[in-house]
Amino acid sequence: MHTCSASTGASSVTSGLDLHPRSPDNGLVTPLRPLSARCLVSASVCKADIVTPPLAPARPGKLPTAASVAPIALPELSIGGIALESPFLQAALSGYSDWAMRVMARRYGAAYSVCEVMLDRFVREVKGTCRTRHHLMVTDEEHPVGAQLMGADPADFAPAALRLADAGFDVIDINFGCPVKRVLGRCRGGYHLSQPSVAIEIIHRVRDALPPAIPVTVKLRSGINESDESRDRFFTILRAAFDAGIAAATVHGRTVEQRYNGPSNWEFLRHVKQQFPDRTIIGSGDLFSADACLRMLTETGVDGVSIARGAIGNPWIFQHARVLARDGILSPPPSVHQQAHTLREHFELAAHACGAQRALATMRKFAIKYARSHPHHVHVRNAFATAKNVDQWQAVLEKWYAADAPGCYPLVNEVAPERVVG
Numbered sequence: 001m002h003t004c005s006a007s008t009g010a011s012s013v014t015s016g017l018d019l020h021p022r023s024p025d026n027g028l029v030t031p032l033r034p035l036s037a038r039c040l041v042s043a044s045v046c047k048a049d050i051v052t053p054p055l056a057p058a059r060p061g062k063l064p065t066a067a068s069v070a071p072i073a074l075p076e077l078s079i080g081g082i083a084l085e086s087p088f089l090q091a092a093l094s095g096y097s098d099w100a101m102r103v104m105a106r107r108y109g110a111a112y113s114v115c116e117v118m119l120d121r122f123v124r125e126v127k128g129t130c131r132t133r134h135h136l137m138v139t140d141e142e143h144p145v146g147a148q149l150m151g152a153d154p155a156d157f158a159p160a161a162l163r164l165a166d167a168g169f170d171v172i173d174i175n176f177g178c179p180v181k182r183v184l185g186r187c188r189g190g191y192h193l194s195q196p197s198v199a200i201e202i203i204h205r206v207r208d209a210l211p212p213a214i215p216v217t218v219k220l221r222s223g224i225n226e227s228d229e230s231r232d233r234f235f236t237i238l239r240a241a242f243d244a245g246i247a248a249a250t251v252h253g254r255t256v257e258q259r260y261n262g263p264s265n266w267e268f269l270r271h272v273k274q275q276f277p278d279r280t281i282i283g284s285g286d287l288f289s290a291d292a293c294l295r296m297l298t299e300t301g302v303d304g305v306s307i308a309r310g311a312i313g314n315p316w317i318f319q320h321a322r323v324l325a326r327d328g329i330l331s332p333p334p335s336v337h338q339q340a341h342t343l344r345e346h347f348e349l350a351a352h353a354c355g356a357q358r359a360l361a362t363m364r365k366f367a368i369k370y371a372r373s374h375p376h377h378v379h380v381r382n383a384f385a386t387a388k389n390v391d392q393w394q395a396v397l398e399k400w401y402a403a404d405a406p407g408c409y410p411l412v413n414e415v416a417p418e419r420v421v422g
């Protein structure tokens with residue numbers, strides 16, 4: 001029986017969540033500083049304009065370099081009956097993995113993508129208005145694509161799952177990972193890791209409601225916290241989930257209490273895969289470069305990797321990972337002209353989904369991240385952050401992307417985002 005007293009909290013705007021995360025440098029406008037000439041184009045890692053203090057990449061010492069590594073044989077990955085062409089997947093990202101980002105990810109080499117999380121009630125009630133209809137938008141080009149559900153009451157999940165399947169999503173994923181306080185307070189997301197019986201009931205309800213051809217998957221963090229009790233609950237849920245017929249589990253190697261502090265525990269991912277050698281386990285956490293994606297596969301044995309923050313404004317990461325695995329060579333970062341092309345392509349998709357004005361608001365968040373690949377990234381980021389209309393947006397492109405130059409690998413500079421799910 002579900003006992004959370006706060007579970008009736010009103011849901012909100014767009015996807016039913018008012019979580020649209022502000023990633024750390026989102027909207028941040030730092031004063032312009034003189035350009036330094038320290039762009040290490042030869043190493044293809046741009047160190048110009050780094051905001052001090054430059055944080056270490058998630059895996060220190062593993063900044064991408066042009067060095068080659070031994071090619072690796074990639075694991076074959078299927079989700080239920082859906083065979084994927086590679087193990088490099090676009091993660092669910094609230095506020096980001098909308099239709100446009102998913103299409104971009106697929107065009108740039110992701111084998112599969114997951115929509116940003118949606119509340120069960122929102123999915124059931126969403127109307128086809130121009131403000132909201134893009135949430136259920138699925139097009140031919142993006143298959144296979146997953147939708148993700150979050151909620152409190154097991155009874156609310158099945159009707160929502162059916163609606164998502166009707167909308168054309170190929171896989172239904174259940175979120176047991178969101179660490180946002182307000183979400184936990186309403187007994188949603190990561191909260192379910194503390195109550196295996198409710199989590200298991202949700203899985204059964206969704207699995208039983210959907211046709212067998214539609215795979216059901218779960219996304220979990222490694223537990224509520226590091227305690228043995230929490231770990232036992234994690235395994236209780238995962239074992240029951242596989243027994244109930246889920247096709248795959250994505251595991252983020254951080255606990256709910258940990259949020260984004262500290263590294264993702266890849267050792268835990270390795271342990272999970274060892275416990276479930278015949279099941280499909282997808283790893284998540286600290287995948288900021290092609291190299292990191294390959295290392296997660298080889299170091300943990302997971303079947304696939306779910307690329308999250310590392311893909312925001314960096315859709316090239318999927319192709320780079322594929323080439324690195326196949327040829328052992330890290331592709332050069334996209335040139336400034338290639339970046340401009342990609343930004344325009346992304347903007348057009350966003351405008352197609354929700355109109356140019358609304359697209360501008362979303363695209364500002366992305367552009368701030370795209371700017372990390374530009375040799376003058378702070379200037380470009382600030383210019384995008386202050387673009388108030390489409391003309392100003394175009395002007396930024398015309399000014400900063402007119403002259404071609406080698407691009408840079410984004411220097412990962414992530415700090416703990418406070419308001420994200422996962």
Ligand SMILES: Cc1cc2nc3c(=O)[nH]c(=O)nc-3n(C[C@H](O)[C@H](O)[C@H](O)COP(=O)(O)O)c2cc1C
Nearest residue numbers: 091092093094117284285286287308309420421422
């Ligand atoms: C801005 C943001 C939004 C996220 N939204 C979701 C989401 O909707 N569903 C989900 O399962 N995980 C979500 N996550 C978690 C990511 O999918 C991923 O598990 C996590 O970021 C760890 O991977 P990373 O360290 O490579 O970013 C989100 C993370 C971030 C940073």
